[in-house]
Amino acid sequence: MYEFTPDEIDRQRAHHQAVKQDADDVSVKRIGNLGEIAFEQFCREYLPAEMWEWKNEDAIRRCNPESFAGHDFEVFGYEVDVKTSRDVAAFHPETLIENDSEDDIVVMVWHRDNEDSLILLGWERIETLESKVETEQQFSGNSPAKLEHLAAQSMNELRDLGPNTANMNQKPENPFQPGDRVEKRGEEDSSVGVVVEVLPPETQIELYGQELDGEGVRVAFPSSLDEGPGDWRDISPALLSSYCDDQDIDLYTYKHENLQYAENPFTVGDYVIKSSHNEPDPATIVEVSNNHVKVIYEKKSGNEIAPNNLIDYCETENFQTYEYLQEDLTRLTHNER
Incomplete structure (x- = not known):
């Protein structure tokens, strides 16, 4: 088993995407998003990056509604759906099959009450779960009332579905986080x-016709x-991506090595x-x-000062x-503030 602890950016994006998705139950959708983020981190650390794809990465990063897809990930060519719940009974084989039997693999993620872990x-x-359900239905005896089997393989065995690879860590080397003030290095x-x-x-990513x-x-x-239309300084850094996407604000892409933390991080406004x-x-x-x-x-001014032409306004x-x-x-x- 593996534990994942979401940070504040993960939490806010997971929640805001659920709101933008217009989910019937925002709390359920939010924790489902956190489960996907947790599995993405597992994949990044243990599976070759070129052999898995997170279908909802853009949607959750920019807090946009997800495009329709019957599964959350593709791993080694298998369709994988992530199921997240506080109630372990949600991971009983018959419950999983009732809720979703169209994918190849189900990943089960349990969360604490306050969603901090x-x-x-x-x-x-899925075929193993279906076999388990069929066997239970044909079983002539009574299942133990206080002992229900969860059909699940350990997470590290997921690697066995693909080619032999060493344990790897593909975590980002980039040191920056949303909201950081930066400037181009060496200028x-x-x-x-x-x-x-x-x-x-x-x-x-391509920059000027060359792959980054x-x-x-x-x-x-x-x-x-x-x-x-709004004061971007009042927006959480986690939601700046969503705000810029909604308002069509131009973004510029840099290699992280070409940026540094700004020596003077202040700007007008x-x-x-x-x-x-x-x-x-x-x-x-x-x-x-x-x-x-x-x-x-x-x-001193008695009213809110607009960010544009502030020095002229003051004069x-x-x-x-x-x-x-x-x-x-x-x-x-x-x-x-």
Whole structure:
């Protein structure tokens, strides 16, 4: 058995995709999404990446409704469906067959009440489950009332369906996460971008007619994000991909080796506080220059300041601005505002 612990990005995407899917039961759909994410991580660590495919990867990453597919994964040419439940009785052979008998293999994932941990219990062929159900129906005696057999093979035996491969780890080498502020490595005065999507290592991408050799990171620039209908700074980093997809905001793809964390991660419109102040008032950045940042305190203006042309707005309204070194300021996240 294998344990998977979802992070906050996994949780939020799993939930938001269920909402966007207009699921009849959002909680059931959410935990089903988490089960798929758990199995994807297992595949990434133990199965050759070129021999399995997650059908719903794009839909869950961008929180879009899934296109119709009768199964969640293809592994070694087999159609695999992931079943996730808190109730272990859902994994009884007759229950699995009643709910889905069209796939080749079922993977069984059990989750804790608060969904902080998922256990991959095992997998089984549908034909084996059908045989088990048929045998039980023909059994002349009485099955033990308190002992029900779960037909399941251990997870690591899934590798035996494919070619002989050594235990492998195909986890991404890319260090970035959605919401990180980055800039192009080795360029002076490089524009600060916001990481929106981190692509799986095996994703095939072409840049300028050449296939990208390395892991891809998709970045949006604040100037484009500011043109959207909402304040993107109030959106969870986990949902930025969904927001950009909904609003057709341009994304730019880079090899992760060509990016670095921004030395000055602030952009005009960010909300910040002065770290050294006791009970500091929030301020809005109106200008960024090298390692200096100019801000206006929102209480002074009496209304919400638009992100575009902030410095001109302040001059027109005669609002006083204050200048600080970037290291003196802390950016407020969407949860802290």
